[in-house]
Amino acid sequence: MDRAIWLRAVKVVAELDCLFSLAKSSMAIGEPACRPTFVESESAFIDFEELRHPALHLKGDFIPNDVRLGADVGRIMLLTGPNMAGKSTMMRMTAAGVIMAQLGMLVPAKRARLAPVDSILTRMGAYDNMFSNSSTFKVELDECCKILRDATPKSLVILDELGRGTSTFDGMAIAEAVLHELATHTLALSCFATHYSTLTDDFAHHPNIRNMHMQTMVDDDKKELLFLYKLVEGIATGSFGTHVANLAGVPIDVVTRAETISKDFAQKLQEKQAQKKRSNIPLIMQADFAYLVKLASGAISPDANPHKTLETLKILNQFVKNQPL
Ligand SMILES: Nc1ncnc2c1ncn2[C@@H]1O[C@H](COP(=O)(O)OP(=O)(O)OP(=O)(O)O)[C@@H](O)[C@H]1O
Ligand SMILES: [Mg+2]
Known part of the structure; x- marks a missing residue:
């Protein structure tokens, strides 16, 4: 009996403590x-x-x-x-x-x-x-x-x-x-x-x-x-990682060298991407079209959540509208 009263008192004090802390x-x-x-x-x-x-x-x-x-x-x-x-x-x-x-x-x-x-x-x-x-x-x-x-x-x-x-x-x-x-x-x-x-x-x-x-x-x-x-x-x-390196006090020689490497890397990456870009539609969107074709042909069943299916269709619709003819 005593224990139950104490437990209730502890609970009330804890709740008050919480409310006072929130207010404070x-x-x-x-x-x-x-x-x-x-x-x-x-x-x-x-x-x-x-x-x-x-x-x-x-x-x-x-x-x-x-x-x-x-x-x-x-x-x-x-x-x-x-x-x-x-x-x-x-x-x-x-x-x-x-x-x-x-x-x-x-x-x-x-x-x-x-x-x-x-x-x-x-x-x-x-x-x-x-x-x-x-x-x-x-x-x-x-x-x-x-x-x-x-x-x-x-x-x-x-x-x-x-x-x-x-x-x-x-x-x-x-x-x-x-x-x-x-x-x-x-x-x-x-x-x-x-x-x-x-x-x-x-x-x-x-x-x-x-x-x-x-x-x-x-x-x-x-x-x-x-x-x-x-x-x-x-x-x-x-x-601007190299600018931040400069701000952090990294020796200027190291920063300058890092800048050269960064520019070289960025250029190579751009060239690689330009070579890969054969389609206006990013690969990730092509995967969504493949998903829709499978859905239409019955290869997969629609998502249990109709809200999700609707959103996917909305996104693809918007994407097609944005593409130059
Ligand atoms: N809105 C702000 N007003 C004033 N100072 C801020 C504000 N936002 C961030 N700062 C200050 O800038 C510092 C760096 O912020 P933060 O760590 O969020 O940067 P970050 O963009 O996540 O950087 P990183 O790309 O390196 O992770 C914080 O420690 C804080 O002192
Ligand atoms: Mg961060």
């Missing part, structure tokens, strides 16, 4: 902060105006950003930008904003409107796990596998530089295949940060993909980069 953190996030608006919808969407990172903004000079995914804009944000431009921070801040909103806290934004997500699935950073016999690349793939298995049109998926754990070409191929699966079949709200320019080329016409980048200004002569930390439409012009 809501007060600590500064201005502007807002109470989010929730909307009932078949698939999730998020719309934050002037969202800030709840921890980083305490530094004082944090640049807020408008973050929108789904509803009347593409469900997948393909995010590019130089090293150190703020991509990972932007994605972490988005996940934190959604968690805070769904926890019942105030959100560090001017305005927040969302259809709730059922899960947040992430693949960020690089680490290994000796005890489960997993290398860095294996951990990356395990997490990616979980995302592809569990994500639904109501999930939020964050993928930060998928594919960097292996050779450039295999990395690009895996990133491209995963992005295609998310954008054409899974349809989860997704932020996909990458330094692979082939992705932005191959998915240029995909109606679910919105190309965004973190704005920077470059001074090529002084090898200087100015980070504006603003999330804007379009594709970044490069990763």
